[in-house]
Amino acid sequence: MRYRPHNYQTQATGFILDHHEAAILLGMGLGKSVITLTAIWELLLDYFTVSRVLIVAPLRVARDTWPTEAAKWDHLEGLSVAVAVGTKQDRLDALAKSAMVTVINRENIPWLVSYYGDSWPFDMVVIDELSSFKNHRAKRFTALVKMRPHVKRWVGLTGTPASNGLMDIWAQFRLLDGGERLGRFITRYRDRWFLPDKRNGMQVFTYKPREGAEDVIYDAIADMTLSMRTIDHLTLPDLTVTTTPVVLGDKERAVYEQLKADLVVDLDGQVVDAANAAALSGKLLQLASGAIYDEHGNTVEVHGAKLDALEDILEAANGQSVLVAYWFKHDLARIHQRFPDARELKTSADIEAWNLGNIPLGLIHPASAGHGLNLQAGGHLLVWFSLTWSLELYQQTNARLYRQGQAEPVTITHLAATGTLDQAVLGALEAKDMTQAALIDAVTTELSTTLRKESSCM
CATH class of the missing domain: 3.40.50.300 (P-loop containing nucleotide triphosphate hydrolases)
Structure with missing residues (x-):
């Protein structure tokens, strides 16, 4: 299929080419795969600035989306792609091909790092759904960050970098730039720009940005970040x-309210209990949907x-x-x-x-x-x-x-x-979106007047 890129796609590809460390915050449906593969093709086969590329993605996306996109577009001809998912032997066979582009699921990153060690062959790494690396304690993060000295170019792709607040973005940018912009240590990032929010005595559960911190954080990452919202371009x-x-009927409502109040309910001899408030949340959402697990893990249907x-x-x-x-x-x-x-x-x-x-x-x-x-x-x-x-x-x-x-x-x-937790979840999703939107909008890159005029003339 012939590739006829939108102006924003051309700009995004150019951004990857021009930046050794790039965070591409693309709205859903903007074509991040073909944008990135186009940049990869040019870096490999036009400029010869990288030799092997690793793409890290969710399992099904690694297995289905990336190889399909690479084979779909005429302009990507000559780009060899190997998919390293499945059994250990399947992965080893894929690596043995020494393809220009190797795609692997994120769960296998610790295995890949252990397999290659200091012989790491990939000088460019693309992380699809960068937000899945927001936990700095996760094995996938700690393993991949060790490979930074071997990698010349980093690209992170996501549409949702801060779904739960700005604490999420530290690990993502630490991986991309080595801590240059937001610091090398999470404690210093947190102490500099955040204050304790929800807590129980000395135990802090969440943090909130200090006054003015959000703008400072946005400014710190702006030079390496390209952000585009779907609504602006499609x-x-x-x-x-x-x-x-x-x-819910009266009977089902009574069951729900009893569990909510007592953290335990007896359903015709099958006992369901919630050990704490977090467990209660899950149990109440189950009840709202119509069934619940009892103390033995068996399903008890409550309503349809x-x-x-x-x-x-x-x-x-x-x-x-x-x-x-x-x-x-x-x-x-x-x-x-x-x-x-x-x-x-x-x-x-x-x-x-x-x-x-x-x-x-x-x-x-x-x-x-x-x-x-x-x-x-x-x-x-x-x-x-x-x-x-x-x-x-x-x-x-x-x-x-x-x-x-x-x-x-x-x-x-x-x-x-x-009258159930369903309504609270919908409210929470809406509230979180405000934080997410603030991050996206703060670093949104608008197309130049020239590109806009060109688009209007097409």
Whole structure:
């Protein structure tokens, strides 16, 4: 396929070429894969400034999206790609190819670093979904940061760098620039720009930025950061976000309120207890969805109100494909039981079948299918059966359908049990988005007047 880049894509590719350390904060659907592969092709085969490139991505994105994109575009001809996922032997076989570009899932980074050690062959590293490296204690972070002396170029790609606040971005930029802009140590970053927020005695749970700190942080990373919002550069179809209230019966409401008050409830001899407030949150969200795990891990079904609401939505869809996001395993089992034709999108074959319109009811878990998968060809209706606290997973899952290439107006529907924690989760997601938007907007790079005029003339 011939590549006809948008002006913003040309600018983003140029930014990668011009910066040895680049944070590319692209809105969902802006084509970050082809933007980055174009820069890689030029660096490898035009400028000869790098020799081997490693791309780190979520498993399904590493396995399906990156190799597909590399093979899709005519201008990337000559770029050899190996995918190092799967069994150890599969990974070793991929590495043995010494391809120009090697793609690996992030879980295998510690293994890869251990395998190569000081013989690390990759002089350019691209991290797809950079926000998955926000935990500085995670093995993937501590392993990859050791390889900094061997790497000349770093690129981080994400649309959600600060889904839970500005504390998230330290590890991401520490990996990209070695700590030049935000400091080499998390404690100094925290002490300089943050104050304790939520705490219990001496134990601090969260931090909030000091007055004026946000602007200073934004300025510190601005020179290596390119930020673009989808709404500024793409004309997407209309988006409707709605919430369908799900009303619990008196019996189910009583169970919910008892668990909320006592942290324990007896359901016909099966005891369900929540050891602490965090566990209670999970239990209450389970109850809101209709089932809960007892003390032995068995599923106890409490109500089918959300299943009934989903059935109404499917009937109203009148044969159009519907994508359903679920959070709990018992959600998946109960949806399958009520709708035997439902199919979980797990494999490449599942995704292909969905995009061909052969799956009327597709099921995805945000943690495994929230990043990078192109599902817009298969439908335009998304239903959140159960919700997640993670703004990142929420936004990324929505972007599976609401992205470039979507031809139909998109509708995203939340099934929210009234008077339950479902409503608090929706409120929390909205509140977190304010922090995320502040970061994105602060470093948003607008196209030059010349590019805008050129675009208007096309």
